[in-house]
Amino acid sequence: xxxxxxxxxxxxxxxxxxxxxxxxxxxxxxxxxxxxxxxxxxxxxxxxxxxxxxxxxxxxxxxxxxxxxxxxxxxxxxxxxxxxxxxxxxxxxxxxxxxxxxxxxxxxxxxxxxxxxxxxxxxxxxxxxxxxxxxxxxxxx
Amino acid sequence: xxxxxxxxxxxxxxxxxxxxxxxxxxxxxxxxxxxxxxxxxxxxxxxxxxxxxxxxxxxxxxxxxxxxxxxxxxxxxxxxxxxxxxxxxxxxxxxxxxxxxxxxxxxxxxxxxxxxxxxxxxxxxxxxxxxxxxxxxxxxxxxxxxx
Numbered sequence: 001x002x003x004x005x006x007x008x009x010x011x012x013x014x015x016x017x018x019x020x021x022x023x024x025x026x027x028x029x030x031x032x033x034x035x036x037x038x039x040x041x042x043x044x045x046x047x048x049x050x051x052x053x054x055x056x057x058x059x060x061x062x063x064x065x066x067x068x069x070x071x072x073x074x075x076x077x078x079x080x081x082x083x084x085x086x087x088x089x090x091x092x093x094x095x096x097x098x099x100x101x102x103x104x105x106x107x108x109x110x111x112x113x114x115x116x117x118x119x120x121x122x123x124x125x126x127x128x129x130x131x132x133x134x135x136x137x138x139x140x141x
Numbered sequence: 142x143x144x145x146x147x148x149x150x151x152x153x154x155x156x157x158x159x160x161x162x163x164x165x166x167x168x169x170x171x172x173x174x175x176x177x178x179x180x181x182x183x184x185x186x187x188x189x190x191x192x193x194x195x196x197x198x199x200x201x202x203x204x205x206x207x208x209x210x211x212x213x214x215x216x217x218x219x220x221x222x223x224x225x226x227x228x229x230x231x232x233x234x235x236x237x238x239x240x241x242x243x244x245x246x247x248x249x250x251x252x253x254x255x256x257x258x259x260x261x262x263x264x265x266x267x268x269x270x271x272x273x274x275x276x277x278x279x280x281x282x283x284x285x286x287x288x
Contacts, residue, residue: 020172021172027170030166030169030170031170031171033166033170034163034166034167034169034170034171034201035167035170035200035201035204036201036202036204036205036209037201037204037209038209039210039220039223040220041220041221047221048221050221051219051221051222052221059225060224060225060228061197061200061201061225061228062171064197064228065167065171065195065196065197066171066172068195068196068197069171069173069174069175069195071196072175072177072178072195072196073174073175076187077193077195077196077235078235080196080232081231081232082229082230082231082232083196083197083229083230083232084227084228084229084230085227085228085229086226086227087224087225087226087227087228090224
């Protein structure tokens with residue numbers, strides 16, 4: 001990846017968008033196993049219905065992993081200092097998640113240069129599923 | 142209503158091994174396309190000593206206990222009634238395959254909204270490696286749908 005540095009980025013810049021494939025039952029089954037979150041609400045429709053939901057739904061952490069990929073496709077993970085999200089709506093089966101981010105702040109602290117990136121994950125209808133931010137340390141030049 | 146006396150409750154320290162196979166499975170399950178996360182040679186070429194754990198992976202390793210939903214049992218909460226509200230990570234050191242990570246958690250807050258229709262549990266976790274270095278801190282809000 002081309003190296004991103006502090007002087008070359010500006011507030012208002014967008015990070016490269018990441019578009020993920022449609023979420024299927026297979027996606028959720030695999031993610032349950034890989035993530036260790038075996039809550040049946042994500043993989044067992046009988047359990048989900050008994051809990052008052054129409055169907056199983058995606059793990060919030062799946063979309064958080066997707067949104068992290070938008071960051072690590074852009075800068076090396078070692079630059080990541082913090083990464084926070086709010087799960088604002090449930091991600092459903094057949095949703096297609098698009099991850100994006102915008103630089104909202106540049107600051108320096110203790111001799112290091114940082115940017116703050118405002119992040120969001122939306123589905124194919126533009127409904128916001130995750131909103132959050134990340135602080136990234138960047139080389140000065 | 143969840144008993145507020147659970148605020149301050151600490152959970153026993155548990156440890157989890159960061160394994161290459163699990164990292165590759167996580168990469169597959171999340172549709173990862175950056176080979177640094179599943180191809181050890183690509184990871185080394187990018188300056189890593191082996192496969193790195195991606196940014197949210199420690200959340201999964203914190204669930205590597207006999208009962209990852211123990212907190213719900215303790216508080217008498219139905220597993221079907223919870224949602225993930227927020228999740229925060231602060232990163233201090235990289236985590237790699239071969240590391241052994243210890244997790245220590247505490248309930249730091251319990252509060253409600255909408256007249257108790259929604260309750261929120263805040264759990265903070267610190268993660269240290271086998272050299273006793275703090276690698277990351279996590280905070281999660283669990284939302285409980287009452288009624």
